[in-house]
Structures are given as structure tokens and as C-alpha cells.
Amino acid sequence: MAGAFPLAFVLSWQPSRFEAAAAVAAWEQTLERLRALGYQGVELAVRDPTAVPARALRALFARYGLEVPALGTGQAWVEEGLSLTHPDPAVRAAALHRLEGHLELAAEWGALVIIGLIRGRLGPGEDPGGARARLAEGLDRLARQAAARGVRLALEPLNRYEVDLLHTVEEALALIQELGHEGIGILFDTFHANIEEASMEAALLRAGPRLFHVHLADSNRRAPGWGHLDFRPLLAALRAIGYRGWLSAEVLPVPSLEAAMTQFARWARSAVDPVPRPSPAPS
Ligand code: LER
Numbered sequence: 109m110a111g112a113f114p115l116a117f118v119l120s121w122q123p124s125r126f127e128a129a130a131a132v133a134a135w136e137q138t139l140e141r142l143r144a145l146g147y148q149g150v151e152l153a154v155r156d157p158t159a160v161p162a163r164a165l166r167a168l169f170a171r172y173g174l175e176v177p178a179l180g181t182g183q184a185w186v187e188e189g190l191s192l193t194h195p196d197p198a199v200r201a202a203a204l205h206r207l208e209g210h211l212e213l214a215a216e217w218g219a220l221v222i223i224g225l226i227r228g229r230l231g232p233g234e235d236p237g238g239a240r241a242r243l244a245e246g247l248d249r250l251a252r253q254a255a256a257r258g259v260r261l262a263l264e265p266l267n268r269y270e271v272d273l274l275h276t277v278e279e280a281l282a283l284i285q286e287l288g289h290e291g292i293g294i295l296f297d298t299f300h301a302n303i304e305e306a307s308m309e310a311a312l313l314r315a316g317p318r319l320f321h322v323h324l325a326d327s328n329r330r331a332p333g334w335g336h337l338d339f340r341p342l343l344a345a346l347r348a349i350g351y352r353g354w355l356s357a358e359v360l361p362v363p364s365l366e367a368a369m370t371q372f373a374r375w376a377r378s379a380v381d382p383v384p385r386p387s388p389a390p391s
Pocket residue numbers: 180181182222223224225226264266270297323358
């Protein structure tokens with residue numbers, strides 16, 4: 109653990125073009141490695157929850173003492189174009205229907221549901237205000253369904269090269285406040301925040317108790333310690349706001365998944381030292 113924070117690693121149930129969630133071929137071996145490395149959880153990226161053998165998979169995770177703190181949903185956009193902001197109401201309805209499936213799975217597993225890439229992109233010449241209004245409408249509906257199931261939603265600010273709306277914590281918080289649902293909070297991803305936030309620490313302090321989840325990756329989206337981010341002030345900010353949630357590694361599986369899993373666990377152990385020891389990045 110880095111301080112008091114439980115550690116998770118983001119993995120994908122199915123292969124996807126989204127590269128920072130590795131698709132696993134040998135689940136038992138991978139879970140055994142995570143357990144041995146000291147992880148407490150697996151964050152699962154799920155394109156279609158109806159294709160997941162929910163009970164069997166949860167039992168498998170439990171066998172290795174691993175929880176599922178969060179479900180990723182972005183593959184439904186990346187692979188199928190489902191989007192909460194799409195001008196076509198049929199596409200938005202399909203996105204909401206898909207996310208209802210994620211809510212069901214999350215309720216069973218005690219996970220929160222991530223709203224990241226599933227907000228989609230603007231088409232050429234499309235009005236951002238209209239897209240934001242459609243996003244707000246979808247989120248409002250989803251938040252009611254989530255509350256009925258006791259599930260929380262984590263709205264993730266993402267960088268400008270991946271989405272057109274909500275790049276910063278401030279922008280995401282403004283929408284959350286407008287919606288007025290207790291069950292929607294912020295997912296802070298250091299990879300995106302490094303691109304978009306003027307100060308990552310200030311953004312975390314601003315999120316405060318609304319911070320529900322954290323994705324950790326270094327500046328180059330490799331495991332922490334293999335880029336040039338200084339995580340010490342970020343961990344200090346997390347402690348300052350009393351964050352009690354997970355640190356989830358959403359990193360590129362390079363030079364291999366095994367190496368990335370090992371590096372994150374090693375980094376997390378050293379991050380509690382006053383002077384973290386740098387570990388050389390393999391090429
Ligand atoms: C996308 O870059 C990302 O960070 C994911 O967590 C979004 O669903």
C-alpha cells in the first residue's frame with residue numbers, strides 16, 4: 109500500500125483498442141501474481157457486462173483475495189461508438205442501456221462505475237453546449253438508477269485529445285454540482301491531469317470529499333516511476349483531503365504486463381519512504 113491506500117490494477121475482460129487496460133489471457137496466473145505483489149483489487153474494464161460471467165469471475169477474484177473497486181465502461185465507446193452525448197437519441201439510449209448493465213454488475217460486485225470515454229466526442233461543427241446538456245440529462249438518469257442500486261458513479265476528467273468535454277476537475281465538479289446527486293464524484297487520473305490541470309495538487313484539493321477514485325500512471329502512461337511525474341505532492345494532497353479510496357494503476361502494459369504490475373507495486377512500497385528510490389525504466 110502507498111500509505112493507507114489500497115492498490116488495484118486495471119485489466120480488461122476482452123481485448124480492446126484501449127491500450128492502458130491489458131486484456132488478460134491467463135486469469136489465474138495474473139491474479140496470483142497480483143496477490144503475491146500485494147494488490148488488494150482488480151479494476152475491470154468491461155465493454156459489455158452481459159458477456160461477463162459475473163458470479164464465476166467474482167468467485168475467482170475472491171479466491172485470490174482481490175476486490176473489484178471499479179468498472180471501466182469506455183470500451184463501449186471505443187469499440188462500438190456508444191456515447192452519452194451523441195446527437196442521435198437511439199445511440200444515447202443504447203449507451204444508457206449498456207451502462208445500466210454496468211450498474212447491475214457493479215451492484216453485485218460492490219464496485220463504482222466510471223464515466224470516462226463513454227461520453228463520446230463531438231462531431232464536426234457540433235455545439236459543445238448541446239452535447240453537455242445531453243450528457244447532463246444522461247448522467248441525471250443514470251445517477252437515479254445508480255442510487256436505487258447503491259452504486260456510485262465516478263466522472264473522469266480526460267485530456268483534450270480523447271474527449272471534448274470536461275477536461276479538468278473544475279469542469280467536472282461544476283456539472284456534478286448542477287446535477288445535485290450525492291452519488292456522483294470525481295475520478296482523478298494523473299495521466300490526464302498532467303496534461304490539463306494547472307496544478308494537480310490544487311485540483312485534488314478542490315475535489316476534496318468528492319474524490320471517489322484515482323487512476324495512477326506516470327507522464328508517459330507507464331507505471332509510476334517510469335516517467336517524470338513527482339507523485340509525492342499528489343500523495344500528500346490525497347492525505348490532506350482524507351481520501352480513503354483506491355489507487356488504481358491504469359498503465360500501458362510495457363515492456364510487459366508482468367513488469368508494469370511489478371513496478372507499480374514496487375513504486376507503491378517506496379512511495380511511503382521519505383525519499384523514494386528511482387527505479388530505471390526498461391526500454
Ligand atoms: C481513458 O484515457 C481513461 O483514462 C479511462 O479511464 C476512461 O474510461
